[in-house]
Amino acid sequence: MSAYAGSAARVNETPASEIPVPLVLDLDRSLIRCDVLHETALAFLRRNPLGVFTLMRWLMQGRAVLKRKLAEAVTVDVDSLPVNHDLADYAAAEKAKGRTVVLATASDLFVATRIAKRFAFIDRVVASDGVTNLKGAAKAETLCEMFPDGFTYAGDSAADLAVWKRAASVVVVEASPTVARKAARLGPVEASFPRPSVARAMVKSARLHQWAKNALVFAPLVLGGQFANPAAWANAVLAFVAIGVLASTTYLLNDLFDLPDDRQHWSKRERPLASGRLPVATAVAALPVGFAVAFALAAMVGATAAGVLAVYLVVTVAYSMQLKRQPIVDAFTLAVLFTLRLGLGVVAASVVVSPWLMVFSMFLFASLSFAKRHTEAERMATLGELRIAGRGYLSSDGPLILSMGVSSGLGAVMIMVLYLINDAFPGGLYANPVWLWAFPPILFLWIGRIWLLCQRGELNDDPVAFAVRDRTSILLGLGIVAAFLAGWYGIGA
Secondary structure, eight states: OOTTBTTTBEEOSOOGGGOOSOEEEOTBTTTBSSOHHHHHHHHHHHHOGGGHHHHHHHHHTOHHHHHHHHHHHOOOOGGGSOBOHHHHHHHHHHHHTTOOEEEEEEEEHHHHHHHHTTOTTOOEEEEEOSSOOOOTHHHHHHHHHHOTTOOEEEEOSGGGHHHHTTSSEEEEESOOHHHHHHHHTTSOEEEEEOOOOHHHHHHHHHTGGGGGGGGGGGHHHHHTTOTTOHHHHHHHHHHHHHHHHHHHHHHHHHHHHTHHHHTTSTTGGGSHHHHTSSOHHHHHHHHHHHHHHHHHHHHHHOHHHHHHHHHHHHHHHHHHHTGGGSTTHHHHHHHHHHHHHHHHHHHHHTOOOOHHHHHHHHHHHHHHHHHHHHHHHHHHHHTTOSBOTTSSOBGGGHHHHHHHHHHHHHHHHHHHHHHIIIIIHHHOOOSSGGGGGGHHHHHHHHHHHHHHHHHHTOSOSOHHHHHTTOHHHHHHHHHHHHHHHHHHHTTTO
16 A cells, blocks of 8 residues: 555555556645635735736736736745645655656646746646636646646646546545545546545634633623623623624634735744635635624624724724734734724623723733734744744844833733722722722733743743633633622622
8 A cells, every 4th residue: 555545645556657647736726735826816916905906807808817917917935835745745756656747737837837846756837828728628638638648637626627537547636525526437546635624724714712802892891880781791792793703704814914924934824824724715705704794793783883893894904904014003903903892892781981991901902912922023033033024023122022011011000000999999880899909919910920921932922812721810810700799799898
């Protein structure tokens, strides 16, 4: 049995010597885990979002023209494109046995030739040339003319069925079950590489664990004295889900903008879009669905809630497109997004919340945002890199980020104290507000822990994601909850 049989691929036991015909590889979603057309179109739109009209004009002239125009207009970092290593290893092993390996792709020849240089086993490249879109029947006809004695074809899509029909044998690369079954009926299957779960990749891209941040929506309800109001809770739950769906959708949007930078990041390159486990086309198609669901839920709460969601979306898009590349401004923007969650909670519960809460939120979440950037700066300094990819910081900015983050965190503690003195105690909402004095020391201990671990290089990239898994953080959070309940119900009064 071949070394490629098993979990990575299913390979028949026929020796390669009995299949002397050339091995022809498709490129998009086969040898590489992405689509070159989608990658170049995204790169073009990142540079000029209004270029969508130019893309439409090129497309009206034909897909081959579109691909050539994009190849001439933008330069994609082909070395960072995610590779299907299982197929690449298989092709390299076949090449070592003396077999000819050819790359045949509907992508433009300019880009395909650059990508082919990454793979020493490729002998020849056949691709679209600006006139002919080398896909489906056109590719099949070209390959039959090139290899009249037959060829083996490795592909993934329904368009490849026309090629497999003319091939001597079939290699199925992460195709859908339907395509895989149809391909198996067209010829002997030389090898089959199983398809990773796109649904699982979509769920991971949604970053459901980040919904913990959206619990801020419930804070105004509790602090505003609507703790026992079922209608307020119903609206808050709707708002929570709405902001969660919108946030997950904007994560997809942000990942699309960040693809080139994420692929150079030590951890973000494993994200579904950056690694190619989630197709760009699937992510793009999910965007309007996510936005529609989020705003429909917000509209059920009220027009004002939908308005707050719209502001959140605008700020997020501005962050993704430009603000995240501006040092210090990026942390401030993230703090604004967190505070907008509180604003949504205020609207959902129809309460009046102290402005101290909003200011507290800005300082606290600015501190956590700086913690994330400090972790990245220190990691890049360790790796010997000068800049943080996709951000405006230098790796040498660590000390400045540290000082800004710690001071913002201590500022949040001070604002909490001022809130208790000027609002919580005189407000009369709590039966025994003395318990609320537990808040500042617990907050101080937690912020101190975050920055201690950050300085030691032991903090996860995202402090909020770290906190929901960290036992000490959870215990401190439970202490906050216990103090609130004791103050609310007047224990010891």
